[in-house]
Structure formats: C-alpha cells, structure tokens
Amino acid sequence: xxxxxxxxxxxxxxxxxxxxxxxxxxxxxxxxxxxxxxxxxxxxxxxxxxxxxxxxxxxxxxxxxxxxxxxxxxxxxxxxxxxxxxxxxxxxxxxxxxxxxxxxxxxxxxxxxxxxxxxxxxxxxxxxxxxxxxxxxxxxxxxxxxxxxxxxxxxxxxxxxxxxxxxxxxxxxxxxxxxxxxxxxxxxxxxxxxxxxxxxxxxxxxxxxxxxxxxxxxxxxxxxxxxxxxxxxxxxxxxxxxxxxxxxxxxxxxxxxxxxxxxxxxxxxxxxxxxxxxxxxxxxxxxxxxxxxxxxxxxxxxxxxxxxxxxxxxxxxxxxxxxxxxxxxxxxxxxxxxxxxxxxxxxxxxxxxxxxxxxxxxxxxxxxxxxxxxxxxxxxxxxxxxxxxxxxxxxxxxxxxxxxxxxxxxxx
Numbered sequence: 001x002x003x004x005x006x007x008x009x010x011x012x013x014x015x016x017x018x019x020x021x022x023x024x025x026x027x028x029x030x031x032x033x034x035x036x037x038x039x040x041x042x043x044x045x046x047x048x049x050x051x052x053x054x055x056x057x058x059x060x061x062x063x064x065x066x067x068x069x070x071x072x073x074x075x076x077x078x079x080x081x082x083x084x085x086x087x088x089x090x091x092x093x094x095x096x097x098x099x100x101x102x103x104x105x106x107x108x109x110x111x112x113x114x115x116x117x118x119x120x121x122x123x124x125x126x127x128x129x130x131x132x133x134x135x136x137x138x139x140x141x142x143x144x145x146x147x148x149x150x151x152x153x154x155x156x157x158x159x160x161x162x163x164x165x166x167x168x169x170x171x172x173x174x175x176x177x178x179x180x181x182x183x184x185x186x187x188x189x190x191x192x193x194x195x196x197x198x199x200x201x202x203x204x205x206x207x208x209x210x211x212x213x214x215x216x217x218x219x220x221x222x223x224x225x226x227x228x229x230x231x232x233x234x235x236x237x238x239x240x241x242x243x244x245x246x247x248x249x250x251x252x253x254x255x256x257x258x259x260x261x262x263x264x265x266x267x268x269x270x271x272x273x274x275x276x277x278x279x280x281x282x283x284x285x286x287x288x289x290x291x292x293x294x295x296x297x298x299x300x301x302x303x304x305x306x307x308x309x310x311x312x313x314x315x316x317x318x319x320x321x322x323x324x325x326x327x328x329x330x331x332x333x334x335x336x337x338x339x340x341x342x343x344x345x346x347x348x349x350x351x352x353x354x355x356x357x358x359x360x361x362x363x364x365x366x367x368x369x370x371x372x373x374x375x376x377x378x379x380x381x382x383x384x385x386x387x388x389x390x391x392x393x394x395x396x397x398x399x400x401x402x403x404x405x406x407x408x409x410x411x412x
Contacts (some may be wrong), residue, residue, distance in 0.1 A: 014214035058107030065103035182212040190275035212339040234265045239288045257291035317359035325373025344393030349377040
C-alpha cells in the first residue's frame, strides 16, 4: 500500500470514529430521549456511512460502515440488551444492513463519479497535448512554407545563386577552393563557424586546415578512432547531420561531409555553428549539394595539380619551389584577413643540406598539412604552419631547432 492510500485509510477511520463518538455523546449526554437511539428510522449512523462513502468511495465506505456497525453493536451490548435478540430481530439488525447498503450504493456512485472525472481529465490532457502538437506542426509548416517561398523568390537561394556557387568553385588551385568554401557556407547557409580538417596519411588523425569563426570546442588534431561518428563519415563517405541520439560524445558539429578523391576520404568539412533559423532540412540538402560540388571541383583541381607538380615541387620531395610557395603563403594571408585564422611561418638561414636530405629530415617533424618552401638562390628554408596559433608555433619552432641545429627566424 502506498503512502497516499494509507493516509486516506487513516483519515477515513479517524473521521468515522470521531463522527460516531460525537453522535453518541449527543444522544447520551444531551438528548433526554436516549433510548430512542435504537428505534430511529433514519439513524444518524447512516448519515456517517453516507458521508464517508461519498467522500472516500466504496472500499473505504464499507470499512467505515464496518466500524460504525461494531460501535453500534458494542453500545447495544453495553446497555445490557440481549445480543441473541439483536441478531434474530429484523428491527434490530436492519440498522447494520442500512449502514452497509448506504456505504455500497453511495460508495459506488462516488467511485463512478471519480472514474468519470479522471477519464475526462485524461481525455482533456490528451486533447491538450494533441492541440500543442498541432500548434507546433502548424508553426513548422508555416516556417517550411516561408522557407520554400524564400527559395523561390529570394535571389540568395535562386538558380542564379546556385550558379554563383558553382562559379566560385571553378578554380584549378585546391587551396583557393578551400578558401572559397568558407565564404560559400557563410553566405548560402548562414554559417557562423566552418572548419576543414584533412586526414593524415596513416588515416588515424584529422588535422585542422582551415576554420572560419569561433570554434565549438573541436580540437586542432582529432583522433579518428576515438570518435565513432567521425570514423563513420570517413569510412562511409556520407554527409551526416549530427544530433543527440547519435551518442557521438564531446562537442560535435551540426553537419559534416567528407571530401573524397579517388574513392578515399582526404578531408572533412564541418558546419560547426549557424544561425538558428538556418538549421533546417533544406540547409542540410544544400550543404550536401555544396560539398558534392566541392568534391568535383577539388577532384579536377587535384588531378590537374598532379600533372603540374613537377614544376611546383623539387623532384621526389614535398618541398615547394620558392615562387609557388609564395603563392601558397599569399593564400594563407588571405585566409587570415578574411577569417582571422592564425598561421605560423618559420625561416631557416644558411641551410646547407641537400633538398632530399631536408625532406627526409622534416618528414617526421611536421604535419601533413604543413607546407615547406625553399629559396635555392639564398639557401633559405621556409615552413608554413596553417591554422596554427602562436603558442603552438613556438613549440614547433623549439622542436625544429633541436633537430635541425640551424639558425631559425620566426616570421609570423
């Protein structure tokens, strides 16, 4: 029995005994015709049984009638009356029948009334919930209708704008495509924060390449195997809209999409934050469309870049010639101006090792996203650290000093 039912039982018993005692006191102390107590057609104990039954229902009403009957029989015997006569004479035991009959009839009425009230309340609650659901559905439909109208009327979401997206990605330089991606996401998706991570050669880490806006707690380097949702995008090559039901853990972006080249995920584009009214199914499909176009543009740019790499890099190395390195540095400077993205730039003077030895030495010291350039005429080596804060640049600088044992100058 729960505490609420026990409390009702105690109150019922207490009220019954109290009412019976008050009635007995009234008849035996105040009323001069006390003997009439056993001869009344409308007995006051019936009123007690009726009141308790109407207050507490059938079950407690019967208990109250039982208590009243016990008190009635006790008083009858206490006055020295014949108990045998009480149970054989209908005029005596009819009172007990009246107590129980009153309790059962009125108690049943109370139970039916309570049941109907509870059912009505439940129906009202369900109707109220359905009404709220319909209101929410109506608001969603209004919002969708508004969005659809905007897509048709607003030039920002028109066919002309989609053509502008495609035109923005019409470049033969992968780095320029990455930069243009930031602006496209901000303009057409209302993005506040967008990031691009590249997948390293071992395919176990993501390295931040580019970020626009304030990050949502995503690290610059992410262990792929520690976050199943990220691994799912990389392995499945599918665009994903993240939600709490996915149990990804940690701070996850709103949407993520892979950049795939030759059947292999080489990078991830993340929509980390956006205007609240921009997070819709339409935005998801537009994000998916944009990333598909980015994939195509990058595939074309990387393929062409592969043919001209022999002119950009020193043979069989990852080291850029100085002119091409200057162009890559200019792109990073553009990103800093547009998106406030910090980068590090280190210069080594009087570097006397051969190009291949330099490349071999640096292979284990810098990240896949870092860019190395060499000015052959001045024998100066440059290392560009994209998306790298100053405090991290200092750490890389100290590590390179120790390994290369040459004079170093920090340019940015």
